Amino acid sequence: MQLQDVLIHSSVLLATSSTAYYYYYKLQSLAFLLYLVVSSTTYLAVFYMIPKIKKFTLNAGLYGKDINKKGTPEGELQIPETLGIVPATIFIIFNMVGVLYSYKQHSTSHIAFEHCAGMLSICFIIFLGFCDDVFDLPWRYKILLPNLASLPILVAYEGVTHVVLPIFLRPYLGNYVNLGILYYLYMMAVVTFCTNSINIYAGINGLEVTQSIIIACSILLYNLTELWLGEQQTFSHTISIQIILPFIFCTLGLYYYNKYPSQVFVGDTFCYWSGMVFATVGILGHFSKTLLLFFIPQILNFVYSFPQLMKIIPCPRHRLPYYNVETKKLEKVKTNLNLINLYLWIRGPLSEKDLCKELVILQISCSILGFFIRYYGAHLMF
């Protein structure tokens, strides 16, 4: 087992065993413990189904070549694309049963409504992601559609629409500002950011999946911390945990096949799906601002990529590093403005495997920083 595997698996183990501990010892909730155990079966389902479905994607011509291995025999293989549909479908199926659990457990149809609305948004974005993988949709659709997909969540959202102002602004503007409809536009922006930021921070084996697992585990631990601290909104955090748990297990199943050297690629389907899951739990869990603290590498990547995304600087089709066949290492490409090339610039050439490992460490460190800002930094400002 490689260091990267150890890091990923221990993150998942930490997050899920904390959940088990909390629900068993603190809440005596055997029903939720059962839910956790049942979610873990989605890992097996994904593990079992990917080899079956990858034959279909190959037959349908949905495959790609590994650009980072160009010039080697591995670079000539046809690697099945868009396998993100497998965990995404299993996730949706699991949550369809999960809606029943929400409905029975919380004895209120509003929770079930929120859960269902979240799933509708997620299911719609999976469909669009798959369409994108098959058709390669133009950008104007890609930017518009996540906004439309977010409508059900926004309808179901029953939280506040005001924001707390930082201490230094309070003498002038008061403690709160009620944003009203602007708050809904802000939530739409969160959805657009989440669905696209995973997608543009990609390009080396396993990166989309590993960053998603770390973000998901951070979200799970944040929810538990809030419940532990006895903050309000128990329901919102519970629904958020309920959605993120099967996500973690499904994605872990995909990780097995997608880690370096990738046997399958994940496609836009995966990136949209995972982004929408994060946005959904953030909004329905009422922590859409805290959510962004677990996206620090994605925010950095977005800011650094901004001039190219906006076409202020010419933007190539792929913005990958350069693969040096002789040293078998990836090297920076100065004109490709993204975090991967920036990291290689600072760190020097690295093999694809080491690069992914170090980016996982970066993601975990940024999550720890996020927790620090949330629980220490925030007190200084708010």
Add this chain to the structure above:
Amino acid sequence: MQLQDVLIHSSVLLATSSTAYYYYYKLQSLAFLLYLVVSSTTYLAVFYMIPKIKKFTLNAGLYGKDINKKGTPEGELQIPETLGIVPATIFIIFNMVGVLYSYKQHSTSHIAFEHCAGMLSICFIIFLGFCDDVFDLPWRYKILLPNLASLPILVAYEGVTHVVLPIFLRPYLGNYVNLGILYYLYMMAVVTFCTNSINIYAGINGLEVTQSIIIACSILLYNLTELWLGEQQTFSHTISIQIILPFIFCTLGLYYYNKYPSQVFVGDTFCYWSGMVFATVGILGHFSKTLLLFFIPQILNFVYSFPQLMKIIPCPRHRLPYYNVETKKLEKVKTNLNLINLYLWIRGPLSEKDLCKELVILQISCSILGFFIRYYGAHLMF
């Protein structure tokens, strides 16, 4: 304009103008009238988008040749496939806004929950239908997946689980039998039947779409009749109308391109989508038994096809009639057991256009028969 067009358009006009009349004069509900007007814009959206999206499906290799025109120049054209994704996507987007309407209008999150659950089931089946078009999934997935997709509707279903017994059985068994969990299995069977029955009664230009429009208009008129008669369950019928209205307009937009001679094919996506819409409104509208009265041709087709579907008799890949290049007419193929071949057997060879027209007349006649059974026949038995 051809007779078939006139029949389809007058059915839609009758159904929608009755809705307008009912909500404006009887209920003074301007909000719903506005909803009706806004739904009609989905027609324009589908009409505008199909030519744009058909380029993508052609590029992705999703096209077919028209088997019923084999041997003619038209039979050699590459006709874009799976264009059912366009009305289906626009339908989902419209209903995402529609959920907001349900939520505000009925001031109860249970109605919005039902609406959302219905959309989740429909969205999931659209995704599966599209996967089927791209991958050509084996039968074992096709049979299983609609059952899974139906779970959200079943969770949201808050109706009775008993059935009224026919008069002649009452002395022995009482007036009602409570089926409990069996009633849920029965509803799953309705979903499986609806999603597959449109798909297997297909094979000539425009048939999937025209049968769906007639069934949808019949459902709309049935809902209105029940509301008119002042039966209970106003909410259930309203939600059912709300879902079926944009369906009718979306499908009418597709009809324009799919009618004889087809410029686009609809794909399994369309058949699954329309079947699931019918099952959803039937279940959430609490009239899943009456619903089947609008499926008489589909039931006949299913019963007649049964030996071949179960592989008791060998079943070819396509069960189309034989196209006679000289007479330009379709002729029966005795070994293909479906309603199309049965009809040609009784009626003699027909051109594809006339065959579709007559099958539309058959569908309309069966709907009228269905109404007759519901309002006269049923009183004799129940």
